[in-house]
Amino acid sequence: MTKVRLTVNGQPWTVDIDPRVTVLDLLREHLGLTGAKKGCDRGQCGACTVLRDGRRVNSCLVLAVSADGSEIVSVEGLAGDSDLHPLQRSFLDHDAYQCGYCTPGQLCSAVGALAELEAGWPSAVTDKGSTPTLEPEEIRERMSGNLCRCAAYVNIVAAVYEVGRSA
Amino acid sequence: MRKFEYLRPEDRARAVDLAANPDVKLLGGGTNLIDLMKIGVETPEFLVDTTRLGLDEIESRADGGLRIGASVRNTDVASDDRVRERFPVLSAAVLAGASGQLRNMATVGGNLLQRTRCAYFQDVTKACNKRKPGSGCPAQTGANRELAILGGSEHCIATHPSDMAVALRALDASVLIETEKGAETIPLADFYRLPGERPDIETNLPYGSLIVAIDIPAPRNGARSSYVKVRDRASFGFALASVAGVLRVADGRVAEVALALGGVAPLPWRARVAEAQLMGAPAEPDRFRAAIDAELEAAQPRPENAFKVTLARRIVVRVLNELAGATREGEAS
Known part of the structure; x- marks a missing residue:
């Protein structure tokens, strides 16, 4: 067992865990936060996406011991003290899901994707050497790490686009 | 997952000490x-975390190149x-x-050392010479659509999965490493090995190496570069x-060229045959086609991946056309 300190949704935790435990399993099995989902458990579906120190990551591939000292935000912490995060509101308004299993990961990923766009980080569809702008094509590319087997993609793009535009 | 011990060394010297152990990853x-x-493909006894060794900077080199830290x-x-x-x-890559x-x-270091996504390598219930030397290679006659057309052997036709390494190969990058014996620089040209009879040995890294950085020499004057990738x-x-692709055209002729192919070989494949044909030749589409055709004469496609020969030819011609066009526009402006 290894002692790990991290902050989850603003709350500090110190836990003694087996080094094999991923951040995803820590959240779900040890801290009772079942928002982040275990889809593929191999970094291929994005359902486990959380923010680590402000950046979106696949929590199924991050060992909790290696995240020692990090600040983790999962879907449960996105809204902070408010009722809903603007992206959560927008997903409701645009009907951006069907079964909802991928939604927590989609939401955390969208928060990260919009922050990355805002910071001027390019994507594969950004014109060479230019600053990226908020376009549906940019959102589709940047959200490609989040699969939705119900194929709610059209409404997800619209939901993310609206929040990006009003930011 | 098999049990392992997690270690987080406080500095590079300690990391290098720890790396000299066959049970360490x-x-x-x-x-x-x-x-x-x-x-279950990897079962290390010790996992040594290299992400907090201060190897996370990108620095400009005096020659105009860059040094990118391994983390x-x-x-x-x-x-x-x-x-x-x-x-x-x-x-772009x-x-x-x-x-x-x-x-x-x-990380950059991990990207270089990532393993093939060949389905047989990733399935411990199947034979695989890369995972278990001597066990066989079902890919030769099996599911080989994604696998190599260049540089493979009867023992392995796995492809190297990295995009980044393909660009670095075209840019003549080098890998800086440290071992117990000291620091060393390995050109990327000498970094990876073809599978031959030992597909389990993928690099020429000395035993116990810690990758600390990648060096990229200064960009070639006036050359344009671009990356084209085709996937499902x-x-x-x-x-x-x-x-x-990296290309410079002067007076309508190829003055400098570098081409590296990804997804078609066990390593980032530098197309030296094509480059030799292109140097000094008119920067025209038919010459581009002839050059990559000469390179692909060595191709040994399998039943499911013969399409890659055509695909590789087309994307090479496309990238050279784009770069030649951009160069002409640059000259005109």
Whole structure:
């Protein structure tokens, strides 16, 4: 067992865990936060996406011991003290899901994707050497790490686009 | 996942000490290694975390090149202004790989050392000479659509999955390492090995190596560079074929050229035959086609991946046409 300190949704935790435990399993099995989902458990579906120190990551591939000292935000912490995060509101308004299993990961990923766009980080569809702008094509590319087997993609793009535009 | 002990050395010297142990695996972003540990392909006794050794800077070199620390995240390579300005092919190649989440995690050193996604390698119930030497290679006559057409052997036709390494190969990058014996620089040209009879040995890294950085020499004056990747879906997929191209045209002729292919070989494949044909030749599409055809004469396609020969030819011609066009526009302006 290894002692790990991290902050989850603003709350500090110190836990003694087996080094094999991923951040995803820590959240779900040890801290009772079942928002982040275990889809593929191999970094291929994005359902486990959380923010680590402000950046979106696949929590199924991050060992909790290696995240020692990090600040983790999962879907449960996105809204902070408010009722809903603007992206959560927008997903409701645009009907951006069907079964909802991928939604927590989609939401955390969208928060990260919009922050990355805002910071001027390019994507594969950004014109060479230019600053990226908020376009549906940019959102589709940047959200490609989040699969939705119900194929709610059209409404997800619209939901993310609206929040990006009003930011 | 098999039990292991997690170690986080406080400095490079300690990391190098720890690396000299056959039961150790070095951990970067974990995007490939943790996955392989889950599916039982990797079973280290010790996992040594290399992400907090201060190897996370990108520095300008005196010659105009760049030194990229081994723990720099892929995202930070792709979005670095110096990389985008001096080596657009590198930024493009990194952004063509994986997803936003994975690029935020994956390190440069780990990207170089990631393993093939060959289905047989990833399935411990199947034979695989790379995973278990001497057990056989079912891919030769099995599911080989994604696998190599160049550089393979009867023992292995796995492809190297990295996009980043393809760009680095075209840019003549080198890998800086440290072992117990000291520091060493290995040109990327000598870094990877063809499978031959030992597909389990993928690199020429000395025993107990810690990768500390990648050096990229100054960009070639007036040369343009670009990356083209073709995959089964629009985003978030490994290359069926890709090409990193660097080209400078002077007076209508090829003055400098570098071509590296991805997704078609066990390593980032530098197309030296094509380059030799192109040097000094008119920068015209028929010459581009002839040059890549000469390179691909060595291709040994399997039943399911013969299409890669055509695909590789087309993307090489496309990237050269684009770069030649951009060069002409540059001369006109």
